[in-house]
Amino acid sequence: MIQFSLTSLIFLGFQVILVLGLNVQFGLTGILNLAFIVFYAAGAYTAGVITGPAPKPPGLRHIAGWNMPFYVGIAGAMLVAGVLAALVGAIALGRRLRGSYLAITTLVVAVVLLSVVSQEQGLFDGNLGLLGVPVPFGRGLSNDVFAYVYACFVLVVVALCFIVCEWLRRSPYGRILRLIREDDVAASVFGYNVFKFKLVAFIFGGVLAGLSGCLTIFYVGSFSPGGWGVGETLFTLTCVFVGGAGSTTGVVLGASVISLVFVQLTSLLPTLQSNPSLILVARGMLIPLLLILVLRFKPTGVLPERLPRLAYPPDRPNLSRETPATASADPRSAT
């Protein structure tokens, strides 16, 4: 039972980092990025290649394996995910593609990359995926002790990510990102380079996703295309919507509720002999149902975005309470 709780918490940590990253892209800046999970995969594969064993040609033909220590893997994963995010962002954000066009472009990127990686044997072993990636912190630890140590490690990383995201949200930089979300024409009129701000937010989210992917492959030891379908992006997006897009505590709550209650706790239910996959099917229906209910009855999420107090409040405080988003985006208080 303790092992189960620890594993649940560790996986929750991965999901929280993902959700924090997507919240910076979607909740704060308003970029609907359906290729988000690609950066998670990029981090996982990079970490696997850096720290994993070298390929053995007849069966395992992945690109390389360097057996390096895990902190090199973390740094490399974040770097590669950031570079990939910069590339995708430069393509998808550059041509003023908006709304559904941006969503379709990123969705196409996700599907194309998934299709290529799962079929190229020489890249990351195709559908089999990378296997046998060693656990960090040495091999001397028993499984029980390792779970405790790794849970603490993930907790520290999650806390760091949370602090950075909350700081970004409250900072003047975050305020400009919200201004771009609400009205990017206004932002460019005020002289902000909208593309540059969007790209930075995109890369930031991508780096967080890469970090999450790298922690995942360290814990699980393997990673394959089954772990990063388009559905995973939608799951993360569901967490953001349910928790409250734009609110850092909200999305963490959303991820916790969905991961713990709907994914982990339902796996404790007794399975029916006649229909063993019933729980999986029920989970697949309950989470979208939750999303629809939240969008119908509380579209801003369970913990809606609360805007940080302005250092220099606008002249008309009553107006700012009625239309919080535009008031906070007031460029006079941006510096």
Next chain:
Amino acid sequence: MLARVNGIKANRVLWQTWVMVGALAGLAGVALATTSGTFNNQLGFNYMLVTFAAIIVGGLGKIHGALAGALIIGMVTEISGYYLSSGYKQVFALLLLLVVLLLRPSGLFATSATETRA
């Protein structure tokens, strides 16, 4: 909003469009099922992206554009599947979509490259 001011019942028009879309998609489903002979609940998702690709390549809002777009995407899919591995055939259709979106976001057959606000 402008339509509503001018006395058009926007919700009703939207609803009628949905009904027509559903009927047309159902017709396509019948055609597909009778041609391929097998059918499962996963089949639709594969077609969704390709359909998006077809209308965007052809140009949104143009009937002949959609026809031409579907033809182009279909030919690209099958020809690239013949010459290269068949697993990659969708990839080429989607790459074509990416190229069109980046170079001419309003579609190949649009009369002018208008702003692509969604």
